[in-house]
Amino acid sequence: MNKYIIIGIQGCGKGTQTQLLQRDFDLVHISVGEIIRWHIENHTKLAARIHRLVNAGTLVPDDVVEQIVHRRLEEHDWNYGFVLDGFPRNVPQAEFLMESYDVDNVIHITISDEVVLQRVLARRLCSKCGLDYNFIYHRPAAKDICDICGGELVRREDDNEHSVRERINHYHLKTEPVLDLFRTKKLMVDIDGDDTPENIQSSIRRKLALPPV
């Protein structure tokens, strides 16, 4: 069984890397973001609580996230293991996870702040059908026009340089103590995320001693 945590800033490509691991090793992808979206789409009690908090301008608090992850892990449907994404968010959560689930490795995908900024600022969203674009990886055929529906491509409101830099700083501030802990426990592998998805995946497998792609 392989139990991994994947950590990386938004835009680092961890979603793609997790999919590749999931596909070849039957790992269950436990994504906090996806679980939260599911709750919101299904109008659960938890979604109502999250709505209130987000409307009040706060991020989803750590204890709510903790509750979500505990419930999800307790389903024990991960016979071959899991890749946990979006958790832990602080040192006590990281300690709990190591003690309770005997995590094998932490995959830490690193990219520079400038690359994050470039990637996030290259994102666009179709104002009509909601399809995502990124001018670095997924360009539309015609400038600022959706390939599918002809709608206008726009930036998300909070994808401006100021907000992105704030998110980057917040990420570092929150994540560094958790990274330090995993580093001390010798669980962490650092992976250079400024490369092609194929090369990143190869490097993950090499460092985790998994069979190559």
Ligand SMILES: [Zn+2]
């Ligand atoms: Zn569209």
